[in-house]
Amino acid sequence: MDEVMVNANQLENSIQATAAALWKTTLPFSVDPVLWRFQVPAWSHKGTGDTKRNYKRLGAAYTKGIGMTLGAAPLLDTVSTDDQWCRLAANIVAYQRDRLHDVPTQLELLSSLRELHPSRLTAPALVAVSAAEDRINRLMVDAAAEEAQTGVAVQIILPIERLVDHASLTALIAATPSDGVSSYSLWTPQVTEERLLSDPTILGALLRMIGELAGRGIAVGHQYGNYTIAALHDVGLASMTHHLGWVDKGEPVAEQTFALRSCQTYVPGVRHCVRFHEADALGRDLDADQYAERYCECTFCAGMFESGQHPFELLLETQTVVMKNGKEREIPTARSVGANTWHFLLSRRNEVEAFSARPAVEVIEQDIERASALKRGSDAARLGHLADELKSA
Amino acid sequence: MTKDRWDELLDRDWSDAWDTLPEAPDLVPRGKTAQITLRLPATMVARVKRVAAARAIPYHTLVRAWIVEGLRSSAVPEVEEPDTEAQTAQLNIKLDQTMLDALKARGHELRKPYHRFARELVEWETEQAEAALGLDPTASHLPAIKELMVLLLHATNQRGDSAVRGMTRLQKLLFVLEQKLAAQTRSYAFNYGPFNEDVNDAARALEVAGFIRSSEPVASGPPSFQQMIATVIDRARSEDEGKVVEFALNDRGHEVAETLRQSSPSYDQLFKFVESIRQEWDTGDINELVDRVYETWPQYAEKSVIRDKVARRTERRRGR
Secondary structure: OOOEEEEHHHHHHOHHHHHHHHHHOOOOEEEEOOHHHHOOHHHHEOOOOOEOHHHHHHHHHHOOOOOOOOOOOOHHHHOOOHHHHHHHHHHHHHHHHHHHHHOOOHHHHHHOOOOOOOOOOEEOOOEOOOHHHHHHHHHHHHHHHHHHOOOEEEEEEOOHHHHOOHHHHHHHHHHOOOOOEEEEEEEOOOOOHHHHHHOHHHHHHHHHHHHHHHOOOOEEEEOOOOHHHHHHHHHOEEEEOOOOOOOOOOOOOOOOOOOOOOOEEEEOOOOEEEEHHHHHHHHOOOOHHHHHHHHOOOHHHHHHHHOOOOOHHHHOOEEEEEOOOOOEEEEEOHHHHHHHHHHHHHHHHHHHHHHHHOOHHHHHHHHHHHHHHOOOHHHHHHHHHHHHHHHHO | OOHHHHHHHHHOOOHHHHHHOOOOOOOOOOOOOEEEEEEEOHHHHHHHHHHHHHOOOOHHHHHHHHHHHHHHOOOOOOOOOOOOOOOOEEEEEEEOHHHHHHHHHHHHHOOOOHHHHHHHHHHHHHHHHHHHHOOOOOOOOOOOHHHHHHHHHHOOOOOOOOOEEOHHHHHHHHHHHHHHHHOOOOOEEEOOEEEOHHHHHHHHHHHHOOOEOOOOOOOOOOOOHHHHHHHHHHHHHHHOOOOOOEEOEOHHHHHHHHHHHHOOHHHHHHHHHHHHHHHHHOOOOHHHHHHHHHHHOHHHOOOOOOHHHHHHHHHHHHHO
16 A cells, blocks of 8 residues: 545544544545535435535535535535536635644644645546536536646546446546546446456446546546456556455445445455355365465464464454344454454455556466365456456457 | 837846846745744644634645745834743744745844744734734633543542543543633533534544554554454454443653643643543542533533433432
8 A cells, every 4th residue: 555545524524533543654645525425415414314414514614615505405406607616626625735734733733743735636526427527527627726736636436327338438538638637536336346347348448448548648546446456457557546345335426324244254365255154165174374375365364373363263253133123133243344354455455566566467367276276166267257358458 | 119129128238137136936836845943832823723724724834925925025023022931832834945045044134043033923923814814812712622631631530540431431521621611612412411523533543643551553564463453352342332441541642641731831730720620520430420511511411312311310319
């Protein structure tokens, strides 16, 4: 990992703790303004229909001096003029630049901590549903670059319907500005890794999008990336941001409503997550060396073996909870969630490092061998499909 | 322009005029490679921040702009007698080397150390800005929650214990502190009486900073297995139902709190006040603390889901 991306929602939720974490690390950081959260009221609302507390604060900061309230109605109905969109974009750039400046108290001033400046400023973006959003996104990029007085990072949030529509995707690429742009960051909500690999139209469209944008000489990154996305390094993807959670839901725009975690764990040996009982069948009987060779070579799992325990003692630990309807449900324990977080992050780090250092096809071929050793023919075939697509690209 | 005038301008010797021209600004902004550290009273830093907040710009940027403007202007700041408050806070302002050199030259010209000149500029500009913005320089302001929390955890209760057991107790003690300090609070009426989510945030911030007893320092590089397993166990502990979390400063936390206390007479005074409140209000039973808070500030208990239960408990206590 070489940079941290902080969601603006996280800043509003716990700015002191976030700032403390940023002071602790020497890594650069940037702020994702998540303006798209206000695009549809439900995306920033609680179950009761009220705007969530953090988004209320965020909306107030974004609309300072414009005289409007975000969250009550769809954003396209709330912001009515081009001038208002430009002022909104300028406010959002100012927010990213200044929000953390108010944090230091006398405690920090006595310690001479570094000033917290984001490494890049991001132009706010709407989910690019149609040409109407494309036009507004373009306006906001120009306004953001003017406010930033430097190139800005541009988010392109691409719904699946548009990704698979060749003409619509062509229009979107044409409408995406390059002046005043320092980098692009793609996000394709609802495109899970499984869907990306099983639908050649989706993978093809994504490859085309990356190729055309990278062809402009501007770095292209992917937000909410996974193993397959990391493999696209060879076709022009320069960076990848990924979530802390390991269960791939394609990161939909709408908020997840399930409060309980499901019993799934990331299996580096097959490069996706599976249910606990499946993981148990794959790796329980492996000794430390076999486990590292076939299942996972992360330092957390290695540390568990060294301390005399199989990593599954923590990774697959469950508890039973009784739901409101009286039914029982098996969920991971807090220890399991903590252990899986480390195991997943370390595995992802290994994957990104491998794709950065070696040709993607070579890495995938090695992974196919590993999946085969775990007797997972379907996963080997899945990875083989990815290798074929990359070879033809 | 006529041709004669054009020729006359081209023929003229401009060498003398050239030397008197001001230096042109850079086409590309220079990097801020130098820094000036200004020692100021803590209240002055708070005033600067308030002006910056009112103008919606970062305070470092504001101070840098004041210094640049001060160097461009020939006016000398008119400052009153030196403030008797100790200059215990500091501001680190990044400048480019040319600007720092200009500051030193101006200080030399005025026969005063350049730090003092810069400090006077900041004080003078703050006064001007406060007047323009209608801000009262003497207005009381509540210290940051994090500062109050550090001082609270540095102070001891009647039993000589500095740890605070439970988030409810921490929330209520900080609420009482604010009310007693300035008859105002950042808390609001919620499900269990006065509540301020910034308290949870500040507690987590102190933990991340490595000032709380159970917290492991966060490493900037990849963590060791021991560090990872410690976070796993810690996570399980904090989610353990019925487990009361204890908030206590570790040695480093107490050291930082002590530095804060000694940083100015006002913080020393604040610490004494915090300790007196802790002695008076943190007397042992959590129910007793909750009951007293509900009774003293009933408007913060209006939305409480346990209001009736607390009222009955208070009645019983009175009847005893």
